[in-house]
Amino acid sequence: MNDLLDRLRRRVGDAHVLTEPADVAAYVVDWTGVHVGRALAVVRPGSTEEVAAVVAACHEAGTTIVPQGGNTGLVGGGVPDASGSQVVLSLGRMRQVREVDPVAGTMTVDAGVVxxxxxxxxxxxxxLFPMSLGxxxxxxxxxxxxxxxxxxxxxxxxxxxxxVLGLEVVLPxxxxxDGLRGLRKDNTxxxxxxxxxGSxxxxxxxxxxxxRLFPATPRHATAWVAVRDVASAVSLLALAQQHAGAHLATFEIANRTALELVLAHLPGTSDPLAETSDWYVLVELAGAESEGGLDDALEALLGEAVDAGLASDAAVAGSPAQRSALWALREGISEAQKVESATLKHDVTLPIAGLAEWVAEIGPILQARLxxxxxxxxxxxxxxxxxxNLNAPLVDGHADDAALRSAAVDLSTAIYDAVAAGNGSISAEHGLGRTKAAAGAAYKSDVEVDLMRAVKQAIDPDGLMNPGVLLPPQS
Amino acid sequence: MNDLLDRLRRRVGDAHVLTEPADVAAYVVDWTGVHVGRALAVVRPGSTEEVAAVVAACHEAGTTIVPQGGNTGLVGGGVPDASGSQVVLSLGRMRQVREVDPVAGTMTVDAGVVxxxxxxxxxxxxxLFPMSLGxxxxxxxxxxxxxxxxxxxxxxxxxxxxxVLGLEVVLPxxxxxDGLRGLRKDNTxxxxxxxxxGSxxxxxxxxxxxxRLFPATPRHATAWVAVRDVASAVSLLALAQQHAGAHLATFEIANRTALELVLAHLPGTSDPLAETSDWYVLVELAGAESEGGLDDALEALLGEAVDAGLASDAAVAGSPAQRSALWALREGISEAQKVESATLKHDVTLPIAGLAEWVAEIGPILQARLxxxxxxxxxxxxxxxxxxNLNAPLVDGHADDAALRSAAVDLSTAIYDAVAAGNGSISAEHGLGRTKAAAGAAYKSDVEVDLMRAVKQAIDPDGLMNPGVLLPPQS
Structure with a gap:
């Protein structure tokens, strides 16, 4: 092991091979705090060549690697296990924007760019680079x-x-x-x-x-809409697609509990509507500078929604500041949940047509369990x-975190079983990581797991890349 | 072999295992006429279960399979080799639309639906299902x-x-x-x-x-635009993106030679513009029923294009019939080329910023060779x-097909070399098939070919699925 560390230090410099507990701490625990691991070292290469050298050295030593970006994952996919034998390979020093080509609509970047x-x-x-998340x-x-x-x-x-159009990847x-091709079409x-x-x-x-870069959409029309229920939200979505067509950019839902947590815990937030509602939708249209009419389209949509009984009220942003205030209500939910109490996260997809029924049915099942x-x-x-997501129940005004934690497996299993029964997915966007690797395999067919294992075996035959993540260890 | 044929007949019925030369003929030659193979049999299963049985039987017999859809490919990927030992598996009888879900925006279909x-x-x-091709x-x-x-x-x-959101695939x-999931998000x-x-x-x-289904776009604004050159077309594209934003649906280029072949060979076509031009663009905006303003946006775009010297004239479709007539000019090119003379096809991508220069430079290189x-x-x-694409030169008013054929390798090599030098792709959308399998590998790095071979080996370890297509045989 010391041989490997020496070799890594020679390749990336002593300052970028971290082994002191204080230096390593931030790299071995994930954002949720659930996954706390140990690492042989955290290595921070500064270039593609250094990454390749680090991986080659680990390959030769038979040491497994955990690649890590900003360490903001929610399923423990970027932190090491408890063995203390893994190298965390942090891309955080690779922050160059290599090229911007507005004509082709491409940008070439290092992996570590925020x-x-x-x-x-x-x-x-x-x-516009449209990806946007908390x-x-x-x-x-x-x-x-x-x-x-x-x-x-x-x-x-x-x-x-x-x-994304192309990638540069250091293999196991x-x-x-070098697959850094900026071509919209390459069928070879x-x-x-x-x-x-997604691997x-x-x-x-x-x-x-x-x-891929897209035409900028500097114009926005944004509203926070009180809707009756999830079914109304789904109907409103169809109406929004009719009215706004290609300009529909955002259609986010939140329940009243989510809004209340944000109002309680995030300073400067306020409820934009006078009356309360069980459910809300944040809807936004976006267009190019030359495209007017967004406000009119939004107004027509909201008018029709109220007439149809789908929505009871709406706050329309009249300024960029008001727009930011509406977005803060949506974007603050995750943080507010964390402040409130222990939480149990689920990131599920259902067929849209079955969404309302699923939400209606899962609630009582969970209440029966906790x-x-x-x-x-x-x-x-x-x-x-x-x-x-689930927050701990209140007992005499205090969150009973212990009760949520001890019921966690039971609650998640109920949710995942219901998702599977509804032909949904147990991970819509967070991935499987360590948290869900076993569940991911359990809810898949044997054929599908076999295919995934065959791919893994083909590209990483020695099993050195992030073992235990995405696929569970083979028994 | 007779054992295999008997088994196949038992599973799909005698009528659907074709071996007579007259029955087989249409399945063993491709649209271009370049690839003419032989087959042990053409098998036409009527269901997924029958496909699985056919593949299992071939797997057991060690017989290789060539899957075939409508047999409209241009690179010989769907026709058998000359050995006469391959089974052509035609999906043409599987034509059920299994489900349409307009709310979720999905349609589930058999592979053989046209x-x-x-x-x-x-x-x-x-x-709207937007895919559209000749x-x-x-x-x-x-x-x-x-x-x-x-x-x-x-x-x-x-x-x-x-x-596409999900697939059902019979493995080798x-x-x-069964990966038939209609979820927009499934990160598992x-x-x-x-x-x-693309495999x-x-x-x-x-x-x-x-x-995936999309909101319908029944409104169109369509124009056939005379542009000065390829660089003007690229500039016009940027202008169109500014003016039309998300409504820009089509932006196709054609040179004068292409138009002349269509006018000469396709009955009922006519030049929509009074003056000739070296280059043309077919531009179309499309929008939902509720989205007006497409005509205005197109007019503003064309006005600015003429003012900027990018375009000299344009014909705007004033009716659905006129729209069809303009589209016929674009869609008839491939057919008109075939009628005119022998042709040599290339389907290349270049970075858009380098497109004009590439076209300017390749012309003289080819003229020097033929x-x-x-x-x-x-x-x-x-x-x-x-x-x-290249048509044969005219000699005394007659196309010299032999000259084109004997120069074919030389011409294609010059084009592919120029594409590689320009960081482009030698197959934008037609695939590699048999025609370009060797070239595809030759222009890729060893690492990339190794990765592709590793994937092939992992999923089809016996090499029974369409050998010689996409990847060349290993020497």
Whole structure:
């Protein structure tokens, strides 16, 4: 092991091979705090060549590697296990934007560029990189691609895998695959880029990417809408697609509990509507500078929604500041949940047509298992994706975190069983990581697990890349 | 072999195991006429279960399989080799539309449904399935997905792989993978769907698919625009993106030679403009019923294009019939080329920023190799994709097909070398098939070919699925 550490130090410099507990601490625990591991070392290479050298050295030593971006994952896919034998390979020093081509609509970046910086560079070039999610100020684009991140722009622009044209990947044996092609069309064989996207660091280390840029959409029309129930939200979505067509950019749902937590815990927030409602939708249309009429389309949509009894009231943003205030209600939910009490997160997709029924049916099932448990339900209705999170029940005004923790397996199993019965997915956008690797396999057919294992075996025959993540260890 | 044929007949019925030369003929020659093979038999199963039984029987017998859809491919990927030992597995009898869900925006289909039928069923449900290409009246959706087909709607909606949510695939050993999930988001492991899309029948047989449907766009604004040159077309594209934003649906280029062949060979066509031009663009905006203003946006775009010197004239469609007439000019090119003389096809992508320079430079190189050779250049500028096809030179008013044929390798090599030098792709949308399998590998890095071979070996270890297609035989 000391041989390996010496070799790593020679390749990336002593300062970038961290072994002191204080230096390593932030890299071995995930954002949720649930996964706390240990590492042989945290290595922070500064270039693709250094990444390749690190991987080659680990390959030779038979040491397993955990690639890590901004460490904002929610399923423990970027932190080491408890063995203390793994190398955490952090991409955080690789922060160069290599090229911006506004004509072709592409940007080539290092894996460690923070998502918010990608957005900003695109905006400076008069273009849009649409991916947007809560952790955008600290997550890295390499991590986004390795986990096929979602977010609030999926409805219009798709998941991460739809926003990338090519990748640069260091393979498990240290060889470099240069797939950095910025072509919209390249039909010359298996789509290796799409194979690595969403592979959660189990097939190699993404070191660079060619991203797709889109026409800028500086115009917005935004509303926070009180809707009667989930079924009304789904009907409103269809109406919004009719009215706004290609301009519909956002369609997010949240329940009253979610809003109340934000109002209680996040300073500066306020309820934009006078009356309370069980459910809300944040809807936004977006268009180019030349495209007027967004406000009119939104107004027509809301008028028809009220007439049809789908919505009871709506707050329309009249300024960029008001728009930000509405978005803060949606984007603050995860943080507010964390402040409130212990939480249990689920990130599920259902077929949109079955969403309302699923929500109606799962509530009583959970109450029977843990009376008083508080579902904080929000997410991306347009994608059929709910963050169906649970906060601890209140007992005499205090959150009973212990009760939630001891019922956790029982509650999650009930939710996943209901998702499977509804032909849904137990991970819409967070991935499987360590948390859900076993569940992911359990809810899949044997054929599908066999195919995934065959792919893993083909690309990483020695099993050195992020073992235990995405696929459970073989028994 | 007779054992195998008997077994196949028992499983799918005597009528659906073709061995008579007259019955087999249409299945062993491709649309271009270049690839003429022989088959042990053509088998036409009528269900997924029958496909699985056929594949299992071939697997047991060690017989290789060539999956075939509508047999409209242009690179020989769906026809057997000359050995006479292969089974052609035609999906043509599997034509059920299994389900349409307009709310979720999905349609589940058998692989053998003809693309035009998919379009029609979507339209009847008030939705749009955007894929559109010249052979849509006979190509099948399974073939479209197996080859990751492109077409004229890629600019707005993406390639085939962006239009599919899930697949049903019979694996090389006859097992069935049921990946028919209609979820916009399902982040639970490697994206097996994307692995099979574009794999050209080399990893398994696609038997069903869940397709994405989009909001209908019944409104159109369409123009045939005379542009000065390729650089002007690229500038016009940027202008169109500014003016039309999300409504820009089509942006196709054609040179004067292409138009002249259509006018000469296709009855009922006429030049919509009084003056000739070296280059033309077909531009179309499309929107929902509620979205007006397309005509105004197109007019503003064309006005600015003329003012900027990018365009000299334009014909705007004033009726559906006029729209069809303009589209016929674009869609008739391939057929007109075939009538005119021998042709040599190339389907290349270049980075859009380098497109004009590439076209300017390749012309003289080809003239030096075959004086008088006629480039018929058309394609999808918005994707950087040109069908850079060559017709035989005219000698005393007659096409010298022999001269084109004997110079073919020389000409194609010059084009592919220039594409590689320009960081492009030698197959934008047609795939590699048999025609380009060797070239595809030759222009890729060893690492990339190794990765593709590893994937092939993992999924089809016995090499029974469409050998010689996509990857060349190993020496």
């Amino acid at each position: 998502l918010a910086d990608v957005q900003a560079v695109a905006e400076q070039a008069g273009r 952790s955008e100020g600290s997550c890295t684009i390499g991590g986004n691609l390795a986990t096929n991140a979602g977010g609030t722009a999926v409805l219009r622009y798709g998941m991460s895998r739809e926003l 044996d240290g060889r470099l695959w 064989g298996y789509d290796l880029t799409q194979l690595f996207v 959660e660091g189990t097939l190699g280390v993404i070191t660079g990417a060619v991203l 009376p008083g448990v508080r579902p904080v339900t929000y997410g991306h209705v347009g994608d059929g994706n709910l963050h169906y | 693309l035009a039928d998919v379009q029609a069923v979507a339209e009847q449900a008030g939705r 052979s849509e009246g006979s190509c099948t959706i399974g073939g479209n997905l197996a080859t990751n087909a492109g077409g004229t709607a890629v600019l707005r909606y993406g390639m085939s792989r962006e239009l 050993d006859g097992r069935l993978w 492991g490697y994206d097996l769907t994307q692995l099979f899309v 050209e029948g080399t990893l398994g047989v696609i038997t069903g698919a869940v397709l 004086p008088g050779v006629r480039p018929v250049t058309y394609g999808h500028v918005g994707d950087g994709n040109l069908h850079y």
